[in-house]
Amino acid sequence: MRSVIVVSTLLLVSPSAWAQRLPSPDVEEDREAEVELRFKALAQLGDHERAAGRLREAARAYRQALNVRHDSLVAGRLGMVLVEGGRPEDAPELLLDAIHRAPAATPAERAERKRFFEAHEVARAHxxxxxxxxxxxxxxxxxxxxxxxxxxxxxxxxxxxxxxxxxxxxxxxxxxxxxxxxxxxxxxxxxxxxxxxxKVEQGPGVYVPEKDPTATLSAVVSGPGFTKQEDPFAYDDQPKDPTKPDEKKGLRGFIGGGPVVVFGVASWMPAVGATLAGGVQPNDYVSLRLEARAAWLTTGVADRPISAMTAGGIASVCGHYKWIFGCALGHLGVITVDFAVQSFKPANFSAIKPGAGARVGANVRVTQSFALHAEADVLGLSSGVQVAVGSTVVSDQPPVMIGVQFGGGWEF
Structure with a gap:
């Protein structure tokens, strides 16, 4: 009689126990719904932060959404945030995935896909x-x-x-x-x-340890709250020093220009003009440059209605260290003096003035491809300039010109 009662009890208890061990279909559906809800919340957070211009927070939210589950549309938006945030080299793979797999059924989706393509082309150029x-x-x-x-x-x-x-x-x-x-x-x-x-090498017949097998455990230092995958900008917390150039190697060219002020054009009064330069930089320490510049005296020579200007070319070989540089210069140009018609007998003369000199300057990188520079140079010319009215010498300029210029340039 006792054995019958025990068997009956087991039969009554077992089904409920089995039911507790088997996963309920509703529980699985709840888990999937929770995952989808978390994904949508993170994706919407990324959209909100991007619309507010907070690109770092938007990138973090998009990356966390992709860690929940992959979505080509969110990948494309993360790629656009990286391009807009100055990290275009990390964006092409995300953007290419979006171009191929993101939905494009509606006009809005097709327009966004077109923006993915445009962002990919921008990133690809880097x-x-x-x-x-x-x-x-x-x-x-x-x-x-x-x-x-x-x-x-x-x-x-x-x-x-x-x-x-x-x-x-x-x-x-x-x-x-x-x-x-x-x-x-x-x-x-x-x-x-x-x-x-x-190559397979035969070892000794008896194993002899080379050193004490006692293991030494290295200390573990806790890292940041987010991984590199979750926060693409995690290693950019320290502001970049704009005076330090990006790590570019190999031959590259540059072109630039800007205003220039020259002293010594038939007078020590300033002559104002412009300069245009181009050249190549084989490595981080040496550059070769050619430039053309012209400047016009802002006042008359010796306060008389006599104008003067200089124009010419300068070839330079420069040495660079971090953000400063120094150059050796070679100059070939002319200095022209013109007497006003209403005050003197019409006359003008030009003299070719070869010379050499030196330059010092500073270079500040603003973006990966654009930099600002400030320079000062001294040129020694083959001869000075003497301006005379009749038998009266009104200016006797020594064979020296001093130039100061500020401008910008692009590297390619």
Whole structure:
């Protein structure tokens, strides 16, 4: 009789226990709804912060939304925020995903997709799409220390900023492959990464440890509240020093200009004009430049109705250190003096004045491609300028010109 009661009790209890262990369909639906609700809240927060002009907060919200689940539309909006926030080199992969996969059924969606394409073209001009071709599939590949091949494919595309980069590939049984390359802005390229099989070396018959096997645990320092994936601007908390140029390597050119003031054009009074310059910089320490400048005396020579001007070209070789630079100059130009018709017998003369000198200046980078500069130079000429009216010498200028100029320039 006792055994019958026990069996009956088990039969009554077991179904309820099983029901408690099995997940309810309603619980699974609630979880999916919670995930979707969290995703929408973060995406809407990103839209709100972007509309308010808070790009850092918008990027963080979009990144967290993508960590909940992937959405090509949100990826495209994150890419646009990165372009607007000065991080275009991190945006092309997100924007390309949005161009190919974001919905484009309505006019508004098509208009936003067009903006994705325009932002991608802006970002692409700051770097290069690189096809990495690994000789063996399954390798772990990093580009500049960042994992880029989670799927272990033998070939994949990635976007990098212009300049020097390093690819490392590792695979069991092979030597680590290290390939360095230079990315050219706006140009796609292919980079092969060959893996070489590791040579098998026979070890000793008895294992002898080389050092004390006691492990030393290193201290763990807690990091920031957000990872790099959640906060693309996490490492930009410290303001950038505008006097420090970006890390660009390789040959690059520049062009610029601005106002100039020259002293010594037949008088020590200031002559005002403009300068236009262009050149190349093979590396961070040396640049070569050619410039043309012209300046007109703002007053008459010796307070008389006699005007003067200078025009010519300057070739320079400059050495750079951080934000300051110094140059050796070569000058070839003319100084022209013109006597006013109403006061003197009409006359003018011009003299070619070759010379040489030196320049010092400072360069302040405003953006990745635009910089402001201030310069001062001294030129020694082949001869001075003497201005005479009849037998009276009104000005006897020594063979020296001093120039001060301020302007801007673009690098490419």
């Amino acid at each position: 770097g290069s799409w690189v096809e990495v071709m690994v000789s063996h599939a399954g390798a772990r590949v990093t580009v500049d220390g960042i994992d880029r091949n989670d799927a272990g494919r033998s070939a994949f595309w990635t976007f990098v900023a212009g300049g020097e980069h390093e690819i490392r590939a590792t695979l069991d049984g092979f030597e680590e492959a290290v390939v360095k390359f230079t990315a050219v802005k706006g140009k796609d390229m292919k980079v092969p990464v060959p893996l070489t099989a590791r």
